[in-house]
Amino acid sequence: MILVLALAAMIWGVGHLTKAPKSLRLILLALLFGAVVFSHLVLPDGHPLRMATGETAAFWLILLGLSALVWVYRIGLSKLRAKAAVKAEEIAMTKEPSLFEQGELQRYARHIVLRELGGPGQKKLKEAKVLVIGAGGLGSPVLLYLAAAGVGTIGVIDDDVVDAGNLQRQVIHSDDAIDIPKVFSAEKRMKAINPYLQVRPYQRRLSAEMAEELMADYDLVLDGTDNFDTRYLVNKVAVSQGKPLISGALSQWEGQVSVFDPATDGPCYKCIFASAPAPELAPSCAEAGVLGPLPGVVGSMMAVEAVKLISGAGAVLRGEMLIYDALWGETRKITLKKRQDCPCCGG
Numbered sequence: 001m002i003l004v005l006a007l008a009a010m011i012w013g014v015g016h017l018t019k020a021p022k023s024l025r026l027i028l029l030a031l032l033f034g035a036v037v038f039s040h041l042v043l044p045d046g047h048p049l050r051m052a053t054g055e056t057a058a059f060w061l062i063l064l065g066l067s068a069l070v071w072v073y074r075i076g077l078s079k080l081r082a083k084a085a086v087k088a089e090e091i092a093m094t095k096e097p098s099l100f101e102q103g104e105l106q107r108y109a110r111h112i113v114l115r116e117l118g119g120p121g122q123k124k125l126k127e128a129k130v131l132v133i134g135a136g137g138l139g140s141p142v143l144l145y146l147a148a149a150g151v152g153t154i155g156v157i158d159d160d161v162v163d164a165g166n167l168q169r170q171v172i173h174s175d176d177a178i179d180i181p182k183v184f185s186a187e188k189r190m191k192a193i194n195p196y197l198q199v200r201p202y203q204r205r206l207s208a209e210m211a212e213e214l215m216a217d218y219d220l221v222l223d224g225t226d227n228f229d230t231r232y233l234v235n236k237v238a239v240s241q242g243k244p245l246i247s248g249a250l251s252q253w254e255g256q257v258s259v260f261d262p263a264t265d266g267p268c269y270k271c272i273f274a275s276a277p278a279p280e281l282a283p284s285c286a287e288a289g290v291l292g293p294l295p296g297v298v299g300s301m302m303a304v305e306a307v308k309l310i311s312g313a314g315a316v317l318r319g320e321m322l323i324y325d326a327l328w329g330e331t332r333k334i335t336l337k338k339r340q341d342c343p344c345c346g347g
Helices: 002-017 022-042 048-052 058-094 118-127 139-149 182-193 208-215 228-241 294-311
Strands: 129-133 153-157 198-202 220-223 245-251 254-260 320-325 330-335
Touching (some): 118 294, 129 139, 139 153, 182 198, 208 228, 220 228, 220 294, 228 245, 245 294, 294 320
Parallel strands (some): 129 153, 153 198, 220 245
Antiparallel strands (some): 254 320, 320 330
């Protein structure tokens, strides 16, 4: 028995040293063990060859059976691995590339654990394209929080430059950004907060000639401007393109925010403000003043509405206006109704 095992080891070892094919070595081993079994079956009991190789064929038959089982198992395993490799390659070829870059999801972990937002909501934010009009008091918190929230593409349009009088409330800008265009100052800060987003700065004033083309490339518009001409223009284009408009406004100690979305049977901005008030009734922030933290509160509310609207979470302020009175610490909500005779969205 020992002699046969020694011969088997020698066949395998010599074959390995001479780099003989594994199949050839297996054939030689099969012939060796087959000859031993054959000799046990044809030679009489007590024959010296049978005595030298274990007296009975039972051991060798069991050994051959076990070897056959191992061989069949290895062949089956290799076929399964081959099929798995082919399947993995097919999946890899058809699978869409990941929307998020490596390490990006960690920053949105607090969003993803929110039941109302989760992974699907974060994916919608990543795919969204949002246009923010104005990089001043309201635009500052809007841009900061949309960038941090993971909105994939953010456009910002403003023709103004940073001056010292802005820094009391326009927190996206810093002292070293004075005399720099607001859109570029905002872009730098947003990219510092979240390098994974795309920022599109437009250093110009929104005009009727370019408003439609610009807004057509975005899913949602947030208006943080401080003049009625621009507000009416943005509203008109948003209505014509069926895009929701999130609008905020400030006055001294009070702010308001609403979502105008006539495509869902809600009112538009002109339904509520049919005409601009007299200048003495709506003085600018420079004339009447404004509390520094107030734009942060109202702008943050606008950003919240944007996140909800994009992700489908909760109920957005469609047909409602939220009014915040900072002086007395009060908030109230009023219902806004669509006017059928509105020249912008009526009829």
